Amino acid sequence: MKFVAFERAKQGTGASRRLRNSGRTPGIVYGGAGEPLLVELDHNALWHAIKKEAFHASVLDMELAGKESKVLLRDVQMHPYKQLILHIDFQRVDANTKMHMKVPLHFKGQEESAAFKIDHCLITHVVNEVNITCLPADLPEFIEVDLSGLKKGTSFHLSDVKLPNGVKAVVKGRENPVLVSVVAPAVEVAADPAAEAPAAGKGGKAGAKAPAAKAPAAKK
Incomplete structure (x- = not known):
């Protein structure tokens, strides 16, 4: 994937806030033989790019001042609740370094x-x-x-x-x-109907209640 970046002269919280208000995202490129470089990117283009899997897991072609270089995405800082990219980090790639x-x-x-x-x-x-x-x-x-x-x-x-x-x-x-x-899926054990039925009483139907005992007659 290829993207375009621009050099960023100013840094600091105030400068980054003004940059975001203008539709740009502050970033940095570090690693390799060069010094860390402050950059800025178009926020809308970057917003669509980060939704693609390849942008996160492949070597990217960064065009800066008419020159192309190989970089990797290393970090993206998002706003807690807004659809806004606060900052982005890239690392230079050396073709001979793992x-x-x-x-x-x-x-x-x-x-x-x-x-x-x-x-x-x-x-x-x-x-x-x-x-x-x-x-x-x-x-x-x-x-x-x-x-x-x-x-x-x-x-x-x-x-x-x-x-x-x-x-x-x-x-x-x-x-x-x-x-x-x-x-493996859980196996349901079917209940045994015979085990659930109440035991039958001797000489009577299962579950039948025993007749109530008669109270003794009162003495005159």
Whole structure:
């Protein structure tokens, strides 16, 4: 994806507020060999861009003063309740330096799996994105996960994912976390009618009440 940025001369709270009022969003570009650079972007164009998945998980082409450079989106600060982007951060990309990114997972084949079609299991996506490291040229926009082989009583782990060439998963804590869980449906046990019926009394109908005892006659 490509976007246009402009150099920003002034900084500070007041300058940023005036910039937002004029329909621009303040930002910064840092990293690499260059010094941090203050920039501003058209807010409407940026608002539509951040709604696209590729803007968050791919190398972007930034045009600045007629020159293009490669950057990554690193942070977006949103207004608490307004549809307003307060600030945005980009990082320069070096083609020969590996980088760390969060990449979304796209699941497919769940409806064709035996766990779903035959056993009617509850399938839950525990993780929707993974941390990876790779060179900028190898960065995938997303990683496709095939769930067509899911079976009852199993789980889908990170090691079950086929990563693109040049891409390595970065795991913290658990070495092989669960991405998708498969839970068998609860089985309802039918009640036994015979067990629920009240026990029959001896020589009488079930549930019949015993006759009330007669009161003794009063003495004259």
